[in-house]
Amino acid sequence: MLKPLEGSWSMVLGASSGIGRAIALGLAREGVHIAGVHFDTASRTEEIEAVVDEIRSLGVEAHFFNANAAARATRADIVPRLAELTGSGGGIRILVHSLAFGTLVPFTPREGWDKQVSSRQLEMTLDVMANSLVYWTQDLLAAGLLRSGAKVFAMTSAGTSQALPSYGAVSAAKSALESHVRQLACELAVSGIAVNALRAGTTVTPALRRIPEHAGYIERAAENNPHGRLTRPDDVAEAVALLSRTDSSWLTGNTIGVDGAELHAAAGAWG
Template structure:
C-alpha cells in the first residue's frame, strides 16, 4: 500500500511561478502531492516552454497543475481566475498562497538623464506588483471560501530592503511595504486560520536578479560572504516554503525567515 503524500488533495496558488523561486516551489510541492494553480505573465514562446514543464511535473507526480498566463496585477484577470478556479472540489482546499511576483522598475533616484529617473508612478506600480497585490489576492480567495482552515500565505523579500543595491529603490520600497503588510495580515487574517510569513532569501542567481544593474557584483560578493561557501539556490527557498506548509509549522505567523545559509549575519 503506497504511503499518502503530505499534501495530497490540497492546492497551492502561486503568483509568478514560471521561473526562480516560484518554479522551484511548484517542483517541491508537486513532489509532495500538492495540486497547483500557477499564474505568470510570459510571451508565447516562454509560456509554451513553461506549460511543457508543468505538464511533465503533473504527470511525474500524479497531481494537477493548472497554468494561467495572465496579468496577476489586473483586477479583471484576478476575478476571472477565481471564478474559473472556484469549484466545489476546491472549496477549503487552498493550503498556500505564494506571492512570487517579480515586476518592478529598476531606475536610479538621480541621474543626468531625466528620462532614466525613477518616478513616483514607477514606485506606485512596483509597490502594487511586489507588495500590495498580495492583499487583494488574499481577500478574494478568502471571500470565495477557497482557503484551507489552516492556510498559509507566504511572501518573498530580499536584503536590498536594508542595503543599497544599484537602481533597486522602487523594489526596496515595495519590499519594505510588504514586510509591514505581512505583520498586519498575520494579525488580522489569523481568525480565519491563515498564517502569513515572509521569506528573505539570500542572493540567488535568478532571472530577476540578473535584471538588476551590477548583479554580477552581488553574485561575486555572495559567493565569498556566505558562511556555507555557496550561493542560495531556488531549491533552498522552496524547501522552506514546503516546511511552512506542514502541520508542524502552524504556530509560525508574522515571521521574517532568513533562508540564506547565514549570509545576513555578515
C-alpha cells in the same frame, strides 16, 4: 504512505520561472495540485508548457494562467475558476506570492541612466510586488478559499535593508510587502491562517540578472555565505514545503531567512 500535503491545492503567483517555478515543482513532489499565474510572452510558451508537463508527471494537477497577477480583472477571472478546481472541501492550502516585476531606475539622475524614476513606475512596482498580496488574500478569503490551516508566503529580499543604485523602488516595495505580511498575519490569526515572508538569500534567477549591478552583488554574496555557495531556488522550495506541513498558525507574522546565514555572515570572511 500518504504525504501530509497530498491532495491539497497551492496557488503560486509567479510560477513560470525562478523561485516560483521551484516552489511549484517542490510542492508537486509533495502531492500538491498547482494553480499558477505568470505573465510571459509567446516566446516562452514551450518552456512553460514543459514546466506544466513536469508538474503533471508527478501525478498532480497543474493549471497555469498567463495573465497580469496585479490586475483586478485577473483575480475576477481566476478566483471563481479556483473554486471550481478545488471543489467544496479543499480550498487553497498554500498561497505563494513570488512576483518579481518592478522598475530598476534610480530615484535621482546619475551617470549611466537617462531618466530618474517616475511616479508611475514607483506606483506600479509597489502595486505588483507588494499590494497585490493583499488583494489576492482578500479575494481568496472572500471566496471561502483560504481556511484554517492555510499558509501564505511572500518572497522578500535583503534589499529591504541594503542599497543598490537601481534597486530603490523594489526595496521600497519589499519593505511594504513585509509590512503587509505582519498586518495580514495579525488579522488572519483568528481564522487560523499563517502569513510569513521568506527572505531568500542571493539566488541567481532571471529577476536577479535584470538588476544592473547583479554581477558584483552575486560575487560578494558567494564570498559571504558560510555554506560556500549561493542560495538555490530548491532551498526556498524545501522551506515552503516544510513550513506548510502543519495546520498550526502559531508561526506567523515573521520574515524568515532562507539564506544559509548569508545575511548574518555579511560582515565576515568565510571559506
